[in-house]
Amino acid sequence: VFFDCHVSPRVGWEQAFLKQMQRKGDHRTIVVPTITSLNPDTWKELGGNAGGKTCFILWNNDFTWLYNPGRDAPLMSGGLLALSRRWWEETGGYDTNMVAWGGENIDQSLRSWLCGGRIEVADGAYVAHMWRDPKNPKTTLRYPIPTRDVMRNKARAATAWFGEFVEKVMTFPEYEMFTKNGESIGDMRGFQTVKDRLGCAPFTSYLDRFSYIYLDGGLIPDHVFQLREQKTGLCMQVKRNDRQPHNVVLAACAGPHE
Structure with missing residues (x-):
C-alpha cells in the first residue's frame, strides 16, 4: 500500500482494498480509493462520500480528473494505491531514474494497463487528502518543486509507453529542453526489460480501451x-x-x- 503522508483513511479502507483486489482472483489488479478532503486543522474528513476517484492522460502527458468513471481507472492520481507484492515485482516497481516528484503515476498506470494488469476503484474505500489552500498557511508548499525533474520524469514515461504518439507529446513547449536544448532523459533500458518480460501491448491498446473518454473529450477526432x-x-x-x-x-x- 502506498499512501501520501498528508491523508487520513476512513475506517475499513483496508478491507475494501482487499475485497476489490480479490474480486477477480488476479494478482495483477491495482486498486485506488475515492479521495475526499481533509481539514488540516482538525485532521477530520470534510463532507460526505463525494470525491475524486481517477484521472485520464492528456496529450501533453499531464492529467485531469475523470468524473463518473465507473470501476476502471485509466490513470491513478498518484500517492494512494494498493497492489500485490507479486505484481509490483513483476512490473519492475518504480522507475529508479525518476527524480523527486511527478510522472510516476503515469508510468505505473501504463505499466499495468499495457502489461496485463488493470486498475480499479475500490468500492467503500475512502481516504481524506489535505489539499493546498492559499488561505490556510498550514497547507503551504514547504519545498520547491523541481520543474526540470518533473518534466524529465514525464518525458521518460511518455518515451517508454506512448510509442509513436510520443512525437505528439514532444510538440508541447514544456518539453523544449529535450527537443531543442538536447537535454537527456536518461537511461531507458529498464523499460524494455519489463516489456520483453511481460509482453506489453502498444499504447494504441490503451487508447482503444478508453476510447470513449478520448472521443467524448475531443482528444481523438471522429474523422481524419x-x-x-x-x-x-x-x-x-x-x-x-x-x-x-x-x-x-x-x-x-x-x-x-x-
Missing part, C-alpha cells in the same frame, strides 16, 4: 482527412525542422484519399 491538390494529387503535410517548425509542403498522401 487530408487536403489534396487536384493537379498533382499530392497532400498537404507539415514537414518540421529546427528553422521551420511549421513548414507546409506537398507530399504523397498517406492512406486512402479518394
